Amino acid sequence: MKMSLENIKVGMCVGQDLYTESGQLITPINTIVTPELLARLKKFRISCLEMTYDSLDDYIFDIKSTSGFKFFQNECTEAKESLTSSLDNILQENPDNSHIDMIKNLSALLYENNKKNINLIDMVYSMHEYSDSVYTHSVNVGMIASHLGHWLNLPEDEIKLLVTCGLFHDIGKLLIPKEILEKPGELTPGEYKIMQSHTSKGFELLDQFDDIDDRIKKVALLHHERCDGTGYPMHFNGDQLDKFSKIIAIADAYEAMTSERVYREPICPFTVVSYFEKEGLHKFDTKYVLKFLNKILNSYLHAKVLLSNDKVAKVIMINKNARSRPLVKVEDGDFIDLSVTPEISIVKMLP
Ligand SMILES: [Fe+2]
Known part of the structure; x- marks a missing residue:
């Protein structure tokens, strides 16, 4: 305005x-x-x-009332339904290639849609209340990954492939018993092992199809690997991982942490960024994750947040040396530089 x-x-x-x-x-x-x-x-x-918007509330409200968001919301709902039926059919005993083709068409559709939606990360954030399943998570991961691919200046065909990788990456979870997948508490070591097997199960399932690009199969197997060798199932290190698996790993971790789950509330994005800053720089590909954090945090400029001292504040400036600890302005008008105030932190994003 x-x-x-x-x-x-x-x-x-x-x-x-x-x-x-x-x-x-x-x-x-x-x-x-x-x-x-x-x-x-x-x-x-x-x-x-x-000038841009004065507060994230107005901004999100504005996004939600645009025809662009309504179109995006419809596309996401349709994408989720289409992905649900295609993935479920692939799991049937006699799968045929038409369902693989449907997912490829869905990827192309989402890719085209993403190109139009420059505010996609904000739109995904606004959609989080609808996020409740492997299918929604997969659609969101595909979209976030394609954006990261775009920020990394990858060629168009690789960005398109990233969308498909996102849609397929967790297909193995559909083979995990529901009582483990949706357990509203901590998993036992045995259950955790079964949960981890969604990577190899997903790979084996996709590997039955000659029509699916090998890079997509690899991502299903390797998206929980970490560059420092602490991931699973192969315990590969960064040199052994391909860029698609590395990018989906970042989008997957970010989406999973910022979404509501049956067993917890969504984690505050600044806490997620703090996690990525503390541990992520070793676990994920540093150049990819730094690009991601810098771009993502731009979405939270002017966001309303709750501080650990119970005060409400607005994010004013992101500090590149301490991304999770920005300069904020509290409601009484005082500025607090969280990078030099370790006793105070952001605990929650406010609507
Ligand atoms: Fe996964």
């Missing part, structure tokens, strides 16, 4: 690249307004400026 200079406040976000008449850049898009920037805008006699 266009705002006049007197209404622009510290902490708001610039929504355009702003140049002088001679072409000198005054401020790039997505810059958070500081007192210095306000002085600079005055100096260049800027009277009005395109």
Whole structure:
């Protein structure tokens, strides 16, 4: 939205690249307004400026009311239904290739849809209330992975393949007994072992089909491997893992942690980022995960959060050296730099 200079406040976000008449850049898009920037805008006699949304509430509300989101929501619901019937049919004793083709068509559809939806990560976030199953998780992972592929400048055919990898990666879970898959408590060591077998079960299932790309089969087997060798089932290290498995591993871990599950509430994205920063840089491919975190966190600028001191605050600026500990502004107007205030942390995203 266009705002006049007197209404622009510290902490708001610039929504355009702003140049002088001679072409000198005054401020790039997505810059958070500081007192210095306000002085600079005055100096260049800027009277009005395109700004982005003032709060994530308005933003999410706005996204949800757009025809784009409604289309996206319908597509996701249809994608989930189509994936459910195709995967269930593949599990039948006499599967035929038409269901594989249906999933490939679904991937192409989601890929085309993703290209149109630049706010996809926000849309997936807004959809989380609908996320309740392997099928929804798989659709979300496919979409998140394709976005990461795009951020990594991968070629179009590889990004398309990432969507399909996401749709198929957890197919082995459909072969795990429901009482383990949906157990609302911690798994016993025996149950955990059965749960882990969804990787090899998924691979064996997909391997029956010559029509499925080997890279998709590999992802089903290797998406729980970690670059430091602590994953399963093969305990491979980073050098032994392909880029598709590494990318799906990041999208899968992120989606699983930020979604609600039968046994817990969704984990706050800043806690997830903190996990990725503490452990993820060794467990996941560093260059992929850093790109992912930087891009994802842009979605949470201006988000309303609850702090561990029970105060409500707004995220003002992401600190690249401590991504999970941004600069926040509390409701009474004080700024807190969480990167130098270890006793306070973000505990929850607020609606
Ligand atoms: Fe999995």
